[in-house]
Amino acid sequence: MNLVLFGPPGAGKGTQARRLVEGRGMVQLSTGDMLRAAQAANTETGRRAAAVMARGELVSDAIVVGLIEERLRQGTGAGAVFDGFPRTLAQADALGALLDRLGQRLDAVIELRVDDAALIDRIAGRFSCGRCGEVYHDRARPTRVPGVCDVCGSTGFVRRADDNAESLRQRLMEYYKKTAPLIGYYHAKGLLCPVDGLGGVEAVGAAIDALLARLAAPRRGRERALDGARESP
Numbered sequence: 001m002n003l004v005l006f007g008p009p010g011a012g013k014g015t016q017a018r019r020l021v022e023g024r025g026m027v028q029l030s031t032g033d034m035l036r037a038a039q040a041a042n043t044e045t046g047r048r049a050a051a052v053m054a055r056g057e058l059v060s061d062a063i064v065v066g067l068i069e070e071r072l073r074q075g076t077g078a079g080a081v082f083d084g085f086p087r088t089l090a091q092a093d094a095l096g097a098l099l100d101r102l103g104q105r106l107d108a109v110i111e112l113r114v115d116d117a118a119l120i121d122r123i124a125g126r127f128s129c130g131r132c133g134e135v136y137h138d139r140a141r142p143t144r145v146p147g148v149c150d151v152c153g154s155t156g157f158v159r160r161a162d163d164n165a166e167s168l169r170q171r172l173m174e175y176y177k178k179t180a181p182l183i184g185y186y187h188a189k190g191l192l193c194p195v196d197g198l199g200g201v202e203a204v205g206a207a208i209d210a211l212l213a214r215l216a217a218p219r220r221g222r223e224r225a226l227d228g229a230r231e232s233p
């Protein structure tokens with residue numbers, strides 16, 4: 001199964017993607033994480049992307065499509081959860097063509113609907129473990145023991161360089177201008193499945209699980225279920 005987790009910056013795509021792949025044998029393909037890894041490794045791609053990301057603008061389609069193509073060719077087991085990709089119409093076309101070539105298809109585009117006030121709050125409160133990368137939130141998802149990572153026990157935490165007010169304003173503008181048109185694109189293909197992203201992490205996860213259960217149902221039931229899940233953009 002191949003899924004796109006779609007939504008504006010801070011909607012919870014990464015949080016839900018990590019939850020989704022657990023126990024399903026799927027892989028999370030986050031272009032943001034790939035670009036940050038390229039920066040940390042000081043590769044040519046990482047150096048080219050760094051300034052663009054710091055400004056909150058989109059990295060070129062050629063770079064991100066290249067990253068996804070390379071990763072897809074390595075195989076994705078039970079499927080992929082695309083997180084933060086595609087973000088432009090050109091990237092969406094490229095993803096369709098790549099999957100076609102691999103004899104695969106996209107099963108659903110899960111759109112996390114979150115309003116701007118919640119996005120700003122989520123991004124302002126985000127921090128992650130400097131060692132294992134586990135993502136937390138000051139209020140919504142603090143560490144169980146203050147100052148100690150739940151997963152690896154590290155006491156070093158980081159905040160993303162682009163999680164500041166100016167960069168976020170630019171990221172939201174980029175989203176509404178270049179990425180939001182994909183809502184209509186995937187609706188027209190019958191793939192768009194909106195989910196209310198305003199609840200807590202577990203409530204949003206449960207809504208996604210219920211949607212996937214309906215997707216996995218036998219064909220007639222599945223079509224009826226999707227009729228219920230999908231709505232106009």
Ligand code: AP5
Nearest residue numbers: 009010011012013014015031032059084122126137200201
């Ligand atoms: P990327 O890393 O993809 O950032 P983004 O889209 O801005 O999304 P975020 O990672 O900020 O948010 P998220 O939706 O994953 O939320 P999260 O789960 O962390 O991209 C960064 C940059 O890379 C881009 O600006 C661009 O420059 C470049 N780039 C990446 N992909 C690209 C592409 N395809 N094309 C071109 N350029 C590209 O949650 C946020 C916080 O909220 C966390 O603290 C979390 O704990 C908390 N939280 C999550 N869910 C909930 C909930 N339900 N309730 C309360 N809190 C919650």
